[in-house]
Amino acid sequence: xxxxxxxxxxxxxxxxxxxxxxxxxxxxxxxxxxxxxxxxxxxxxxxxxxxxxxxxxxxxxxxxxxxxxxxxxxxxxxxxxxxxxxxxxxxxxxxxxxxxxxxxxxxxxxxxxxxxxxxxxxxxxxxxxxxxxxxxxxxxxxxxxxxxxxxxxxxxxxxxxxxxxxxxxxxxxxxxxxxxxxxxxxxxxxxxxxxxxxxxxxxxxxxxxxxxxxxxxxxxxxxxxxxxxxxxxxxxxxxxxxxxxxxxxxxxxxxxxxxxxxxxxxxxxxxxxxxxxxxxxxxxxxxxxxxxxxxxxxxxxxxxxxxxxxxxxxxxxxxxxxxxxxxxxxxxxxxxx
Numbered sequence: 001x002x003x004x005x006x007x008x009x010x011x012x013x014x015x016x017x018x019x020x021x022x023x024x025x026x027x028x029x030x031x032x033x034x035x036x037x038x039x040x041x042x043x044x045x046x047x048x049x050x051x052x053x054x055x056x057x058x059x060x061x062x063x064x065x066x067x068x069x070x071x072x073x074x075x076x077x078x079x080x081x082x083x084x085x086x087x088x089x090x091x092x093x094x095x096x097x098x099x100x101x102x103x104x105x106x107x108x109x110x111x112x113x114x115x116x117x118x119x120x121x122x123x124x125x126x127x128x129x130x131x132x133x134x135x136x137x138x139x140x141x142x143x144x145x146x147x148x149x150x151x152x153x154x155x156x157x158x159x160x161x162x163x164x165x166x167x168x169x170x171x172x173x174x175x176x177x178x179x180x181x182x183x184x185x186x187x188x189x190x191x192x193x194x195x196x197x198x199x200x201x202x203x204x205x206x207x208x209x210x211x212x213x214x215x216x217x218x219x220x221x222x223x224x225x226x227x228x229x230x231x232x233x234x235x236x237x238x239x240x241x242x243x244x245x246x247x248x249x250x251x252x253x254x255x256x257x258x259x260x261x262x263x264x265x266x267x268x269x270x271x272x273x274x275x276x277x278x279x280x281x282x283x284x285x286x287x288x289x290x291x292x293x294x295x296x297x298x299x300x301x302x303x304x305x306x307x308x309x310x311x312x313x314x315x316x317x318x319x320x321x322x323x324x325x326x327x328x329x330x331x332x333x334x335x336x337x
Contacts, residue, residue, distance in 0.1 A: 005129070005336075005337065006127065006128070006129050006337065007126060007127055007129075007334045007335060007336060007337070008052060008053050008335045008336060008337045009050065009051065009052035009053065009333075009334070009335040010050070010051050010052075010123040010126040010127055010331060010333070010334050010335075011048060011049065011050045011123070011331070011332045011333040011334075012048070012049050012119040012120075012122045012123045012126075012329055012330065012331055012332060013046050013047075013048055013119070013329070013330055013332045014046060014047045014048075014049070014115040014116070014118050014119035014122070014161050014328070014329040014330075015042035015043060015044070015045065015046055015047075015115065015160075015161060015164055015325040015327070015328065015329075016042065016043055016045045016046065016047065016103075016104065016110040016111050016112055016115050016161070017040050017041060017042045017043065017110060017111045017115075017156075017157060017160040017161065018040060018041055018043055018110065018196075018198070018290060018297075018299050018322070019038055019039070019040040019156065019160075019290070019291070020039045020040060020041070020232075020235050020249070020252075020253065020256075020299075021038065021039045021228065021231040021232040021234070021235040021252065021253070021256050022036065022037045022038035022039060022156075022228055022229055022231060022232030022235075023038055023154075023156065023228070023260070023291070023292075024154070024214060024225055024228060024260065024263055025037060025038065025154075025171070025225050025226075025228055025229040025232070026038055026154030026155045026156040026169075026171050027152070027153070027154045027211070027214070027215055027218070028146065028154070028155075029215050029218050030218050030222070030225050031171040031172070031173060032173050032175075033173065033222075034173075034222065034225070034226055034229070035170070035171065035172055035173055035229065036154075036170070036171040036225075036229050037168065037169065037170045037171065037229050037230075037232040037233060038156045038168075038169050038171075038232050039166075039167070039168050039169075039182070039232045039233075039235045039236055039239075040156060040160050040166075040167060040169070041160075041165065041166040041167070041324060041325075042160055042161070042164045042165060042324075042325040042326075042327075042328065043110070043198075043322040043323065043324070043325055044322060044323040044324070044325045045102075045103040045104050045110065045320075045322060046102070046103050046115075047100060047101075047102050047103075047112055047115040047116050047119050048100065048101045048102070048119070048332070049098070049099070049100045049116065049119040049120045049122075049123050050097075050098070050099045050100075050123070051092070051096060051097070051098050051120070051123040051124060051127055052096070052097045052335070053095070053096065053097075054094070054095035054096050054097040055095070056095055058095065060072065060073060060095060061073045061074060061075075061094040061095050061096070062074075062075070062077075062078060062087075062094055062095065062096055062097075062098070063095075063096075063097045063098070064078065064080055064083055064097075064098045064099070065097075065098070065099040065100070066080060066099070066100045067106070068080075075087055075088060081149055082113060082116060082117050082120070082144065082145065082149070083098060083120060085144045085148045085149055086117060086120045086121050086124060086144055087124070088148070089121070089140060089143065089144055089148070090121055090124040090125060090128070090140070092124050092127045092128060098120070100116055100119075100120075104320070105200075105204055106204065107204040107295075107296070108200075108204060108290070108291070108295070108296035108297055109289065109290030109291025109292065109293070109295075109296030109297055110290055110291065110296070110297065111156075111157030111160060111161060111291070113145070113157070114141055114145065114153075114157035114158045114160075114161050115157070115161040115329075117141040117144055117145060117158065117161075118137050118138065118141045118158060118161040118162050118328075118329050119161075119329055121137055121140050121141060121144075122137055122329050122331065123331075125137075126331055126334065134162040134163045134328055134329070135162070135163075137158075137162040137329060138155075138158045138159045138161075138162040138163065138177075139158075141158035141161070141162070142155050142158045145158070151208065151211075152208060152211040152212045152214075152215045153208075153211055154171075154211075155171060155177065156169055156171075159177060159179055160328075161328060161329055162328045162329055163179055163181075163328045164325055164326055164327040164328030164329075165181050165182075165325075165326045165327070165328070166181065166182045166183075166184070166189060166239075166324070167179050167180065167181055167182060168180045168182055168232060168233070168236045182236055182239065182240070184239055184240065185240075187244075188239070188244070189324050190324070191244045191246075192239065192246060192249075192324075193322065193323055193324050194304055195246040195249075195301055195302060195303065195304065196299065196300070196301060196302075196322065197279075197284075197287075197298075197299075197300040197301075197302050197307060197310060197311075197319055198290075198297050198298070198299055198300075198319070198320045198321075198322050199275065199279070199297060199298040199300060199314055199317050199318070199319055199320075200296075200297055200317055200318040200319075200320060201271060201272060201275060201289075201295050201296060201297065201298060201317065202271075202295075202317065202318075203271065203294070203295030203296065204295060204296070209266070210264050210266050210267060210292045210293055210294050211264075211292050213264040213265060213266070214263045214264040214267075214292070217263065217264065221262065221263050224259050224262060224263065225263070227259060228256060228259050228260065231252060231255070231256050231259075234252060235249070235252055238252055246285070246301055246303075247285050247301075247303075249285070249286075249301050250284070250285020250286030250287070250301035250302075251285065251286050252286070253286040253287050253288050253299070253301055254285070254286030254287070254288075255286075256288055257276075257286070257287065257288035257289070260288065260289070260293070264292075264293070266293070266294050267289065267292070267293030267294060268289065268293060268294075269294065269295075272289060272293075272295070272298070275298060275314060275317060276298060278313045278314060279298070279300050279302070279310050279313060279314060281313065282306065282309040282310045282312070282313035282314075283302060283303065283306030283309050283310060284300045284301065284302045284306070284310055285301045285302065285303070286300075286301050287299050287300035287301055297320070
């Protein structure tokens with residue numbers, strides 16, 4: 001494709017995710033020995049990324065706009081490390097303007113960093129005139145975050161963001177990833193989301209120190225992690241069998257939360273424990289902290305008739321309504337030359 005026919009600007013939209021079971025078993029240090037599995041779903045909260053050709057009149061190679069603004073003359077000067085390494089992996093000739101926006105706060109346990117990586121990589125491929133599969137996007141995002149940046153994270157977020165939907169994702173010791181879409185019968189997926197509450201704890205946190213400790217303790221927590229891996233398959237079975245009765249899902253998430261608390265020292269704290277106990281006392285069947293823990297969102301399973309009581313019990317926290325998102329990253333807009 002000639003330069004004159006390449007896009008002048010591309011905007012992508014990439015969903016965030018909630019994980020029901022198996023989180024932590026997608027870390028390479030665990031699945032390379034024991035295999036891992038998660039069950040997660042994308043939600044209608046998104047990361048938006050725009051990449052456009054920047055005017056040479058601004059006399060800068062790169063301008064980035066996110067929670068900060070960067071003006072740099074070289075790739076190496078870019079402080080946003082995910083953006084920098086995505087550009088290194090999928091080069092697009094500068095000058096470039098890159099901006100990102102989100103529906104929810106960053107560092108909240110919903111996979112925003114990986115959604116950003118997937119969305120940016122998709123936009124960069126599109127700027128080069130390249131078609132790219134969801135599987136390639138997921139693997140490239142994993143490569144950027146895990147291999148290039150050495151972040152102590154797993155692979156579930158990148159696959160969720162790229163593929164979208166409700167998925168059982170298996171991580172094999174030989175690095176193969178098997179993703180199975182879970183199709184709930186009838187109005188099951190709509191009913192599932194009617195039973196979910198996403199509660200903001202008010203605490204943003206960096207997950208890296210929690211995940212680093214979790215990684216260092218894998219030899220000690222391997223038995224717990226194997227149990228959590230098996231809960232992902234159990235969770236799929238519960239969802240497929242229960243119809244509109246999600247009490248068993250709440251009980252499973254409660255078991256998973258009790259197990260997860262022992263993986264690292266800062267996964268929970270007194271505020272998180274207090275919110276969860278109040279929710280349970282008001283009628284919540286079960287739940288867990290989203291992502292690595294330490295703050296962010298609580299994911300709760302609550303019968304619809306009890307949700308008002310839970311909101312009252314947690315009146316000092318914000319409940320964020322969410323719906324199911326069946327699709328992964330997509331191009332929202334393209335501006336041609």
